[in-house]
Amino acid sequence: MVQNKEPEPEPRIYGCTRTVSSVLTHFICIAFSLCITFLSGPGSSLFSWHPFFMTLAFSFFMTEAILVFSPHGSLIKCFPHKFKVRVHWILQGLCVSCAALGVAAIFYNKHLNGKAHFTSWHGLLGLVTVCVVVLQSLLALPLIYHSLAKGWSLAKLKRYHAASGIVTYLLGCVSLLLGLCSTWFTSSVSGYTWYLSALCPAISSLIIMNQVTRAYMARKRFQS
Template sequence: MRSDVEYSPVGEGLGMRDFWLYVWLRRAAVMAAHVTGLGLTLTISLLSRPGTSLFSWHPVCMSIAALVLIAAGTGLGFMVASKNLSELPHLMSWHSMLGIGTLAATGFQAACGILVIFPKLLHLSTPPPRLKLYHATCGLVVYLLATVTVVSAMFSDWFQATVKGVAWWAFLLLPLFPALVVMNQITNAYLPRKKLTS
């Protein structure tokens, strides 16, 4: 017996309509990913004690940057100003190079979003479903780059002086959970749907 399977954000499209436990575990994972992301943003903002120095605004703005591109640009501005004031060289760490790469990819992602919204106005030959696939794929790359950038920040002198011991290990693992949930959602939503046989 063959049946068409449609995507569902909670896993029902994977042929598991009868497995209520699976559905609720998926829902719990999505909620936990959102709580984890928000909690990480708030905690980093509190740890940086904004206003105590020029640098202190950098972690605040960059942790909020998942929400807005403008905050990322502002965070970059605070970092550049802090380095210039301290007369320290720029782009000397993996974190800084990954951060610049993430910001560039975020700008590209925003441009892809404009293409998805206005394909006819821009006279594009690529069909909208394919543009959405490219936009989603680029978004996944941006999210994973941002996750790696955040994790690399935890090896910085500032973060290691602020957070120590078991808490440091918890912070190191914290960004990975939302990344896995986001990756799962995007791949389930945009990979080609297949028919299941039973």
């Protein structure tokens, strides 16, 4: 009979590095959201609500929803796991709501101005991303109501939810990057400001992807 081995403690510098990375991600998602809010001026026009809501959805709420489970950077890491799950669901619900409002704003704005819908890569990928995040949230319901997924173990559902969550988050980050290439944003900023803005979703996606993959790889090693 093979016994489970206790995982070897990792060097302290690794934990410090991940803590710094998580803190950096908090700072990035807040700073980037505030920057887009300042540039868009929500309420100044119908279009202004689109970048505001979409950035709030994918740069702030979705990032913070994932960081809730970070062992190094969660703002509520001292609370029970059940409480973290509830906060995660609330933040994801806000993400979906903001994403839906962002799509509605740009759709109605184009309708009023007689412009074609979803003609750019940003528009097409943005629509796909919103549909995916709604679908991903609905498919996560069995994690709370396990009776909805007969024949599926809770551990397997969590793995699929984490994998689909990473794909959804990456889609959101790419959509934000494409949005930074739009005429509205490139006419609002110039020079190094654009590159600094583009680094925000790029860095966040790398840190978040590393957090989720390491969490499930570590769990797999522990169970093997």
